[in-house]
Amino acid sequence: MEKLIEILEELQPEVDYESCENLVDGRYLDSLTILALISEIENNFGVLVPAVEIIPSNFNSVKKIWELIERLKEEE
């Protein structure tokens, strides 16, 4: 999870990732940042994120993103 926060902070600083629960709905992460985040996730965690998983509820908080990564790992 620390690695994930590190990636997020590099992509979009000035957001309190520990507490923020509306990263997409609150427009902290725009479409382009999400694309960059997915690339980093795929490179760092060895999972493939299908387009169908790119929905706000999967990216609204660090916890949710981490759950998505774990789920994709299991499915693979």
Place this chain on the structure above:
Amino acid sequence: MSYFNIIYIFAFLPVVIILYNIIPKKLRPVLLLIASYLFFFYISGKLIIFLILSSLSIYFSALLMKKIDKVKEEKITDLESEEKRVVKEKYKRLKRTVLVVTILFNLSFLFFFKYLNFFGSIVNGILDILKINYSFKLIKLLAPIGISFYTLQAISYLVDVYNGKVEASDSLLKVLLYLSFFPIIMEGPITRFSSVCDSLLKGEKTTYNSICLGYQRILFGMFKKFVIADRLNIFVKLTFGNYRSYSSLVLALGAIFYTILLYMEFSGTMDVVIGSAEIFNIKLEENFKAPFFSKNISEFWSRWHISLGLWLKNYIFYPVSMSKFVKKITAWFRKLFGSRVATQVMGSMALFAVWSLNGLWHGAGWTFVVFGYYHLILILLGNIFEPTVIKVCKKLKINRDNKFYKFLRIIKTCCLVVIGELIFRAPSLSVAFGMLGKIFTKFSLKGFSSEVLSLGLDVCDFLVVILGVVVVFVVSLLNEKGKNVRERISQKNIFVRWAFYYALILGIILLGAYGPGYAPVDPIYADF
């Protein structure tokens, strides 16, 4: 019959409401379906067959995909992992074939009715350049009403079933009603099956509250349309119809008025649409969220025609970004130029697909294509230069959260939007560029006031427009600040509440632009 037609608001809708309340709960969704088909038939006649064909195609295809999944699950239960993978892949291919064939079947109607002439004229142009003595005969076809909207809904249902995000519905009634529900059939919002499927079949009785709130919303939509949009239409028609006769400032004013007109007409229609559905306790998503408070074009498109933006994001932007082809190209760019450039390339390729389709979806014509690419260029420039702007602001110690800075960004966005809408409204590209050329190169204040007053609107008309825009602006501003105006009004006592309603009704009756000298706006988005 448009949603602003008196027959719709004061005859069709009330009759449906009365019948809806007197029949048994079970039959209410059937009544909504009959009402929807009657509404469609009244406008498009026999073309209703295409709506029914689309509905049946997605209903049976979704069930077929469900069946394929079921068979797959049965087959893989006792298999080893490698065999499992092979069988899974086989059934996935089968499912994908069903999806693609059904999408193509639905798109073929859209292409036939909407784009055949456009692409036919392009082919004729190419044949002419190649000096081939042949040309395709172009015929003007009347498309089924709302085909651009219900086809996107059909595709979204199929893709969601394919991806396992929605379960294929066994109820034919539900699917038929989802695609044809009369408040949304003509101009959207483009609604996802998952967000309305349950409420469509619930058949909850209408209440005093739901009728009051619904009609309150409808009245606000009528106010926007009759008081503002219809009043500005004559000015817009004249300026866009013969731009050579008018000065640059009048043309600029014509473009600004068209932008206001379009917003009032389309968002007003959405008020009628959402209000109509609200009466039957069916909650539709908002299609506008104060778009003129946007600080850049990307934000504008997340507040204007939201349902189209979301559809394009979910079914074009992300799938294209995540496609193997785009990923391959992105990987190559990453190696050469690093992550930041690679992400820009990935996003740009997906945005190219989005804005090509956005332009063409709005209409089969070059002005719409250029309208799409105009926004693409603005968004790409915004993406590329944003980091530099942030750096410059930091160096110059400009606080980007400063209210004045935000205000300047909002004004800049509004100006860019007006230019886009000018291209959108112009009858041809030569007119669009002619108008823009004149606006930016021949500035003159000479005779401006007398010229403005010679275009169908007098001083009183302008005052009414200003008053109307101020009312809409204040409501938008309060909503933007999280103060829900409708909730606040509904919390007031009965006298205050009805004072608001009567003010709105009187406003529409007394200030509406009716009669000779005015030209009511035709439903703009219904033509898409």
